[in-house]
Amino acid sequence: MTVVGQSELRYVDLPGRRSADPLGDLSGSSSMRVVEIDGPAARTAHRHPHSEEIIYVEKGDGWVWLDGALHPVRPGDVVHVPVGVAHAAVPAEGAVMRLVCFFPRGDLAGNLEETDIEVRGGEA
Numbered sequence: 859m860t861v862v863g864q865s866e867l868r869y870v871d872l873p874g875r876r877s878a879d880p881l882g883d884l885s886g887s888s889s890m891r892v893v894e895i896d897g898p899a900a901r902t903a904h905r906h907p908h909s910e911e912i913i914y915v916e917k918g919d920g921w922v923w924l925d926g927a928l929h930p931v932r933p934g935d936v937v938h939v940p941v942g943v944a945h946a947a948v949p950a951e952g953a954v955m956r957l958v959c960f961f962p963r964g965d966l967a968g969n970l971e972e973t974d975i976e977v978r979g980g981e982a
Contacts (some may be wrong), residue, residue: 873902894955907970915956918953
């Protein structure tokens with residue numbers, strides 16, 4: 859069993875977001891990531907070629923763009939991203955979003971492809 863406290867999270871910068879992998883590479887069948895986004899109204903999308911993703915919106919209003927469609931989200935919402943679908947979260951103006959992302963795959967580093975698709979949020 860592993861317990862990781864909030865103060866132990868170590869964030870790294872990824873394009874348009876900060877990301878922490880509290881459990882590291884478990885080399886098992888699942889993993890999770892905590893993501894914070896507080897940047898500009900536009901960012902680039904990414905995809906996970908080897909697994910689906912479940913996103914829980916912990917904090918902040920904004921939008922999730924899934925393969926061409928923009929969806930408003932707020933705290934408490936859950937988003938399912940199918941395998942290989944390009945996606946991005948964009949916070950509303952002045953908001954900071956915190957997302958908790960779950961993957962049925964232990965290898966996070968080998969399951970991420972950044973794209974050059976620019977995504978913008980909608981109107982509040």
